Amino acid sequence: MLYRHLKSLILIIPTLTIGLWEYIRHAFLLPYISMDLGNWLAPLLVFLVTMTLLRKLFFMIEKLQEELQKERAAKAALEEREKIAQELHDGIAQSLFLLSVRIDRVEQSQTGVLTDALREAYQSLRKTVHEVNDYVRQAIAGLRYPVNPSAEPWMDSIRQLTEEFMQDTGIAVHLNWSLSEERIKLKEKVELYSTIREAMINAYKHADAANLWIQGSDRGEAGWSCEIRDDGKGFDAGTPSEARGGFGLLMMRERADELGWSLVIRREQGCTMVTIEKEDKR
Ligand SMILES: Nc1ncnc2c1ncn2[C@@H]1O[C@H](COP(=O)(O)OP(=O)(O)OP(=O)(O)O)[C@@H](O)[C@H]1O
Numbered sequence: 001m002l003y004r005h006l007k008s009l010i011l012i013i014p015t016l017t018i019g020l021w022e023y024i025r026h027a028f029l030l031p032y033i034s035m036d037l038g039n040w041l042a043p044l045l046v047f048l049v050t051m052t053l054l055r056k057l058f059f060m061i062e063k064l065q066e067e068l069q070k071e072r073a074a075k076a077a078l079e080e081r082e083k084i085a086q087e088l089h090d091g092i093a094q095s096l097f098l099l100s101v102r103i104d105r106v107e108q109s110q111t112g113v114l115t116d117a118l119r120e121a122y123q124s125l126r127k128t129v130h131e132v133n134d135y136v137r138q139a140i141a142g143l144r145y146p147v148n149p150s151a152e153p154w155m156d157s158i159r160q161l162t163e164e165f166m167q168d169t170g171i172a173v174h175l176n177w178s179l180s181e182e183r184i185k186l187k188e189k190v191e192l193y194s195t196i197r198e199a200m201i202n203a204y205k206h207a208d209a210a211n212l213w214i215q216g217s218d219r220g221e222a223g224w225s226c227e228i229r230d231d232g233k234g235f236d237a238g239t240p241s242e243a244r245g246g247f248g249l250l251m252m253r254e255r256a257d258e259l260g261w262s263l264v265i266r267r268e269q270g271c272t273m274v275t276i277e278k279e280d281k282r
């Protein structure tokens with residue numbers, strides 16, 4: 001808008017100047033200024049106006065164009081980042097899920113013949129999958145937030161995760177989320193996503209679950225909570241705290257410690273529940 005006004009001004013000002021000058025000259029200045037002098041003064045006046053006012057206007061137009069250019073470049077960069085984040089998510093994060101499940105299947109199929117060296121190899125494979133997964137999550141978050149305010153909301157990525165999970169595993173996921181995104185900090189979003197994902201994968205890998213319930217609740221002044229519940233067969237090791245073997249639960253606990261969440265895994269009424277609670281500190 002401003003750009004258009006500036007352009008119109010630049011076009012109109014010389015004509016207006018000469019018109020005004022001729023009017024004033026003929027109406028008021030004829031007794032004082034000779035015809036010859038008047039003819040000389042006209043281009044001089046236009047030249048002066050061009051050098052002062054018009055130069056300023058041209059400068060403003062250049063500035064505007066520069067800003068526009070910068071804005072366009074920034075927008076293109078943001079779009080590019082979003083594209084990379086999406087590719088990372090759709091490609092790598094998704095394949096990691098399948099990889100984790102496959103490692104488990106292969107390991108289970110060899111239970112009788114597993115040597116210590118092989119067991120260690122599986123352990124380190126699993127650890128690497130978790131590490132790459134964490135790295136990918138951080139990279140996606142780094143690309144998306146907070147530079148890109150129009151990036152897809154965090155809740156959408158949870159929804160997408162549950163849909164993909166349902167398609168891949170056939171487990172019915174019931175999402176009941178009433179926790180607003182503003183209540184969770186950026187770092188918490190990244191870690192909460194990883195925790196939910198791990199709990200979901202565990203329910204598929206170890207529990208033969210048919211249903212998964214994911215609930216996010218706002219507890220008002222007391223903070224917020226998130227619960228992932230599966231109706232699977234529960235822990236072989238007896239209590240969840242005795243469960244050993246992988247890195248999923250270990251990393252869940254580490255994350256919870258780091259962020260000040262309380263993490264409880266328990267069996268209740270035929271279900272395994274992973275509960276995360278965060279108190280609001282005021
Ligand atoms: N929802 C669940 N239901 C039943 N058992 C579970 C559940 N979650 C975890 N477990 C048990 O706890 C153990 C440890 O889980 P953890 O996520 O740490 O490792 P993993 O899933 O075996 O391997 P990784 O996560 O490293 O790929 C599992 O081997 C499994 O026996």
Ligand SMILES: [Mg+2]
Pocket residue numbers: 198201202246247248249
């Ligand atoms: Mg696991």
